[in-house]
Amino acid sequence: MSNSKLYKGSLITIILKLLSENDKMYGYEITQKVKALTKGELNITEGALYPALHKLEADGVLEVEVTKVDNRLRKYYKLTEKGTTETANKLSELQKYIETMQALVNSKTRLA
Amino acid sequence: MKLTAQQIEKLYAFTKQHYVEYYDLQTELVDHLANGIELQWQENPKLTFREALDIEFKKYGIFGFSDLVEERQKAMSKTYYKLVFRLVKQYFTFPRIMQTLFFILTLYMVLKFIPYKENVVLGLMISVLIFVFYSSFKWRRLISRRKKEKQKIWMYEEIVYSCGSSLGIFQLMIQIPIQILSSHRSSSFLSTETGVIFAAIFVVGFAVFAYVLTIEIPKNAKEYIAKVHPEYKII
Numbered sequence: 001m002s003n004s005k006l007y008k009g010s011l012i013t014i015i016l017k018l019l020s021e022n023d024k025m026y027g028y029e030i031t032q033k034v035k036a037l038t039k040g041e042l043n044i045t046e047g048a049l050y051p052a053l054h055k056l057e058a059d060g061v062l063e064v065e066v067t068k069v070d071n072r073l074r075k076y077y078k079l080t081e082k083g084t085t086e087t088a089n090k091l092s093e094l095q096k097y098i099e100t101m102q103a104l105v106n107s108k109t110r111l112a
Numbered sequence: 113m114k115l116t117a118q119q120i121e122k123l124y125a126f127t128k129q130h131y132v133e134y135y136d137l138q139t140e141l142v143d144h145l146a147n148g149i150e151l152q153w154q155e156n157p158k159l160t161f162r163e164a165l166d167i168e169f170k171k172y173g174i175f176g177f178s179d180l181v182e183e184r185q186k187a188m189s190k191t192y193y194k195l196v197f198r199l200v201k202q203y204f205t206f207p208r209i210m211q212t213l214f215f216i217l218t219l220y221m222v223l224k225f226i227p228y229k230e231n232v233v234l235g236l237m238i239s240v241l242i243f244v245f246y247s248s249f250k251w252r253r254l255i256s257r258r259k260k261e262k263q264k265i266w267m268y269e270e271i272v273y274s275c276g277s278s279l280g281i282f283q284l285m286i287q288i289p290i291q292i293l294s295s296h297r298s299s300s301f302l303s304t305e306t307g308v309i310f311a312a313i314f315v316v317g318f319a320v321f322a323y324v325l326t327i328e329i330p331k332n333a334k335e336y337i338a339k340v341h342p343e344y345k346i347i
Binding site: 026027028032045046047050051054055057058059064065066069070071072073074075 | 114115116117120139140142143144146147148151171172173179180183184186187188190191194341342343
């Protein structure tokens, strides 16, 4: 699954979902959380994660906060008000998509 | 095991060596690399700092950080143009609309009663353009000097001070009156009422756009930069 293109379109929804369950998260934390939740099935690459986060930030869906942790700076992302609405929309879109795919995959069409 | 302050400095130098010259992006990548290295040390404490770093860097693929820089620049430019649009829009809504209308009306009156209208319109637009180029050049020089002196550079700061990549838009905008005025119908265009009104609105709009980019945004630059880069105020 790690090389699959299937999850590419869902990356933004995954990020938004995680942020809706956690007040704020940083990039590395997101990659680790996804890995843990999917038991290593899904691996978000750095090259895909940060452009997605930066785009969401530019769209006003996420806002950032910087805190000093240990001896370095850490950038946290959190949902804005617009982001919360966006998350609900994206999740219902994904849910519908999954249902449609399930209907297709599970259908017992017979070729005459 | 946690990374020392010295190792963090090494990571900053490493990102710089790999063509990330912006402090904001460097900071994010340094934290990411540091987390990765620390996790590797948990699993294999015998790894040296350099070995762990090499393993982490490989995860970014053969292009390293370059795609990230490019993508972030696109996102930051988007933020910048949103700001420009918001500020320009203010000049065409209450209460500033009165001031803008006053300028449009004044220019309309002037254009209505003077000869050589084409030259005046072009002259005004070229003056604005020269001013924009001069301001942008001045700020770009300052940024490149700071790069040479190895000072911190922020991506949004560079975009704000160099007026984004708006210079191309300006060149495009000035083509419109040039095309209209250089066509053989030019004299008749500006002798009509509609032509004069159009020219007055266009020139004032052009000047407002230039004013926002070169004066209004740079004047409050620190505030805008801190909003995009919260670490700007921490450092």
